[in-house]
Amino acid sequence: MTARKKIIAANWKMNHTHREAKSYADLLWTEVGVVNEIEVVLIPPFTAIPALAEAVEKKPVARLGAQNMHWEKSGAFTGEISATMLRALDVNCVVLGHSERRRLFGETDEIVNRKITAALSAGLRPIVCVGETLAERDDKRVEEILKRQIHEGLKGVNSKQFHDLVIAYEPLWAIGTGRTAAPEQAEQAHAFIRSVIASVSDDPTAAQIRIQYGGSVKPENAEELLRQQDIDGALVGGASLDARNFARIIRSAVAVLA
Ligand code: PEP
Numbered sequence: 607m608t609a610r611k612k613i614i615a616a617n618w619k620m621n622h623t624h625r626e627a628k629s630y631a632d633l634l635w636t637e638v639g640v641v642n643e644i645e646v647v648l649i650p651p652f653t654a655i656p657a658l659a660e661a662v663e664k665k666p667v668a669r670l671g672a673q674n675m676h677w678e679k680s681g682a683f684t685g686e687i688s689a690t691m692l693r694a695l696d697v698n699c700v701v702l703g704h705s706e707r708r709r710l711f712g713e714t715d716e717i718v719n720r721k722i723t724a725a726l727s728a729g730l731r732p733i734v735c736v737g738e739t740l741a742e743r744d745d746k747r748v749e750e751i752l753k754r755q756i757h758e759g760l761k762g763v764n765s766k767q768f769h770d771l772v773i774a775y776e777p778l779w780a781i782g783t784g785r786t787a788a789p790e791q792a793e794q795a796h797a798f799i800r801s802v803i804a805s806v807s808d809d810p811t812a813a814q815i816r817i818q819y820g821g822s823v824k825p826e827n828a829e830e831l832l833r834q835q836d837i838d839g840a841l842v843g844g845a846s847l848d849a850r851n852f853a854r855i856i857r858s859a860v861a862v863l864a
Contacts (some may be wrong), residue, residue, distance in 0.1 A: 610816050612832065612859045613772060613839035615647035615671060615733065616846030617701060617820075618654075627654035630849045631661030637853030644859050645839075647671045647699055647733075652687055655695050663696070671699035671733065674707060677720035679728075689728030699731040701841075703759055705778045715758035722759060726767045733772045733841065734759055735820070736799070740779035749798055756802045768807045773799055773817045774841040780821025782844060789830050789837075792819045796836035825854035832862045 622630060627650050638646075648658050649671035662668040676686035692700060702725065703718040718734070725732045736755040738748045756773075763771070775795050780787050787795070796817045804812035819831050820841030831837055839859070846852040 610814060610838045612644040612862070613647060613816055613818060614644060614856050614859050615649055615699075615701075615774075615818065615839070615841045616852050617649045617671075617673065617704075617841055617843050618651060618847060619673070619706070619843060620651055621847055622650060622654055624654040624657035627657040628661070631658055633849040634853055635661070635665060637850055638856050641667050641856060641860055643863050644856070645669060646856055649673055649699070649701060655692075655697060659696055669698040670696060671701060672697050672730075673701050673704070675700050675702075675721060675725065675730075677717075677724040679724075689725050689730050692730060693728055697730065699733055699772070700725050701733045701735065701774075703735045703755070705735060705737060705776060705781060709778075715755060718755075718759045719761050722771075723762060726763065726770060731770050731772060733774050733818070735774045735776050735841070737776040737778055737781075737821075743777065743779065748795065752795065752799055753802050756799065757806065760806060765807050765811060768803070768811045768815060771815060772839075773803070773815065774820045775799055775817060776820035776841065782822070784822050786822040786824075786827050786831070787819070789834050792831060793834040793836055796834065800836055823855065825851055825858065828855045828858035829861055832859050 646667050647669045662670045672692050675689050676683050679688050679690050702721045707713045722732045738751040742751050777787055800812045803815050816838040818839040818841045819837050823840040823842045824845040
């Protein structure tokens with residue numbers, strides 16, 4: 607089987623100033639110690655990106671991420687940020703299609719698709735979020751929803767570009783609720799997502815694409831989730847706000863490899 611490097615990401619959402627970001631990074635690396643085998647992505651608000659750039663540069667396992675971007679390169683789009691601007695700050699990844707963007711800011715699959723296309727053209731790695739609501743799960747529509755989000759969101763992505771993508775399975779009922787998907791439940795969704803990727807690309811691509819789990823991941827449940835065959839990492843919201851907690855999650859990913 608293709609070895610997939612675990613990718614552990616901290617999505618701070620609208621939290622932490624640029625000053626707090628600097629002390630967070632210092633504490634995080636002290637707590638984590640030496641790690642080589644995984645990838646760590648710090649995804650602060652835009653304003654804290656420059657403050658974290660140096661902290662990330664010093665650590666070969668670390669990458670900088672952004673929480674959103676516009677699909678146009680530049681222009682009259684007040685309040686927006688382009689992929690070019692993010693690349694200029696050495697940002698490596700961008701979260702796209704997060705459920706909060708879809709639900710609170712009206713982002714459709716079509717908008718997500720435009721953003722993914724623009725990110726890939728600019729050399730940014732999209733972390734594409736997909737996931738169902740509780741009502742959709744209760745109605746047994748999980749597979750239909752995931753399939754639609756992947757088909758529509760990744761429309762036009764070519765086979766080479768698939769290698770630059772990360773998918774994050776984030777069931778909405780588990781985000782910020784403290785309620786985590788059971789490891790087997792998450793594994794089932796991840797295996798399904800991989801099969802959909804195989805159908806829109808090919809088996810080798812599906813075997814190498816990384817699929818993170820997101821939804822109330824914390825130090826207490828990270829290791830069990832990360833031990834599942836098709837779970838290649840975690841996208842962590844609330845528990846990543848505290849550097850010590852996030853360091854424990856990183857260490858869980860390392861423990862899984864031992
Ligand atoms: C998220 O918003 O991507 C997320 C997974 O949040 P939390 O870990 O707080 O559920």
